[in-house]
Amino acid sequence: AKTGNRGEYSFYTRDMAVDIRERVRLLQALRHAIERQRLFLVYQPQLELGSGKVCGIEALLRWRTEDGQLIPPDRFIPIAEHSGMIVKIGDWVMRMACFQQAELARHGFGQLRVGINVSVIQLRHPRFLSSLSMALSDSGADPGFVELEVTESVAMEEADFISRMLDQIKALGVRIALDDFGTGFSSLSYLQRLNIDRLKIDRAFINDICSQDRARRIPELVIQLGQKLGFSVIAEGVELQEQVDALKSMGCDEAQGYFYARPMEVPMLIEWLSARKA
Numbered sequence: 622a623k624t625g626n627r628g629e630y631s632f633y634t635r636d637m638a639v640d641i642r643e644r645v646r647l648l649q650a651l652r653h654a655i656e657r658q659r660l661f662l663v664y665q666p667q668l669e670l671g672s673g674k675v676c677g678i679e680a681l682l683r684w685r686t687e688d689g690q691l692i693p694p695d696r697f698i699p700i701a702e703h704s705g706m707i708v709k710i711g712d713w714v715m716r717m718a719c720f721q722q723a724e725l726a727r728h729g730f731g732q733l734r735v736g737i738n739v740s741v742i743q744l745r746h747p748r749f750l751s752s753l754s755m756a757l758s759d760s761g762a763d764p765g766f767v768e769l770e771v772t773e774s775v776a777m778e779e780a781d782f783i784s785r786m787l788d789q790i791k792a793l794g795v796r797i798a799l800d801d802f803g804t805g806f807s808s809l810s811y812l813q814r815l816n817i818d819r820l821k822i823d824r825a826f827i828n829d830i831c832s833q834d835r836a837r838r839i840p841e842l843v844i845q846l847g848q849k850l851g852f853s854v855i856a857e858g859v860e861l862q863e864q865v866d867a868l869k870s871m872g873c874d875e876a877q878g879y880f881y882a883r884p885m886e887v888p889m890l891i892e893w894l895s896a897r898k899a
């Protein structure tokens with residue numbers, strides 16, 4: 622973009638300046654949001670495809686500004702990662718999710734795994750493991766029902782470090798899912814080596830799953846690959862009955878998406894779960 626005439630060049634840099642100012646503004650607002658407890662978690666159910674049973678929930682971060690505006694995580698998490706603030710936010714998310722897992726257990730829903738998204742910046746932080754184990758012990762959450770979601774692309778960088786880190790997380794009794802699976806290009810030998818419990822197929826593949834042509838073979842292959850390597854497989858972003866049917870026929874283990882439920886705050890989640898139980 623810098624190769625254009627001078628007008629173009631200055632337009633481009635002015636644009637970038639606006640972008641940087643916007644990021645700084647957002648970062649400051651985010652700092653206040655943490656202090657003023659404007660962050661909260663919503664939970665989306667995960668269902669076993671065979672039985673229709675709810676077996677887990679994924680914690681998703683939300684930020685409501687003072688004027689009631691909801692800022693999506695895709696907008697503020699990259700900025701939080703870039704600034705390092707994700708460490709503080711991520712710790713808060715882990716603690717909150719563990720406490721809410723324990724709360725759900727008190728309501729009779731202790732058998733639900735809670736999935737927590739974890740950024741690689743958090744994993745690299747020297748106090749990550751102690752933060753995690755403190756969140757577990759302070760909340761009384763059952764580690765066997767806590768699952769960290771790490772993205773496939775993250776798992777590929779720093780292969781040795783990440784695989785050792787996952788071993789240590791597993792040693793605490795916590796489960797691990799590889800998120801957005803199929804979008805990276807992990808080598809099979811590396812995948813085999815990772816101490817993970819399951820794969821989450823990226824939403825992009827679920828979109829293609831109903832087509833009759835070759836597009837359908839990719840998600841089919843991804844499911845088979847995961848299962849051959851010994852992982853259970855969950856599909857995310859399921860919106861249609863036809864997708865559910867296709868995933869069932871492909872032998873996928875679990876699914877999550879708007880077809881079943883949108884992410885909900887805990888009180889609504891408890892209502893939703895109770896209604897299904899009755």
Ligand code: C2E
Binds near residue numbers: 665711878884
């Ligand atoms: P993700 O981990 O891949 O989460 C799945 C996203 O898909 C969520 O978006 C969820 O609301 C959305 N989704 C679920 N079902 C459907 C569906 O049927 N159709 C469609 N179109 N979308 C569906 P959300 O909540 O906006 O989160 C976006 C991303 O932000 C997440 O992607 C994750 O990468 C990140 N994120 C969210 N919460 C956290 C967090 O606590 N920590 C970190 N590090 N990242 C988070």
Ligand code: CA
Binds near residue numbers: 679738770
């Ligand atoms: Ca996720």
Ligand code: CA
Binds near residue numbers: 801857
């Ligand atoms: Ca995902």
Ligand code: CA
Binds near residue numbers: 801
């Ligand atoms: Ca994603």
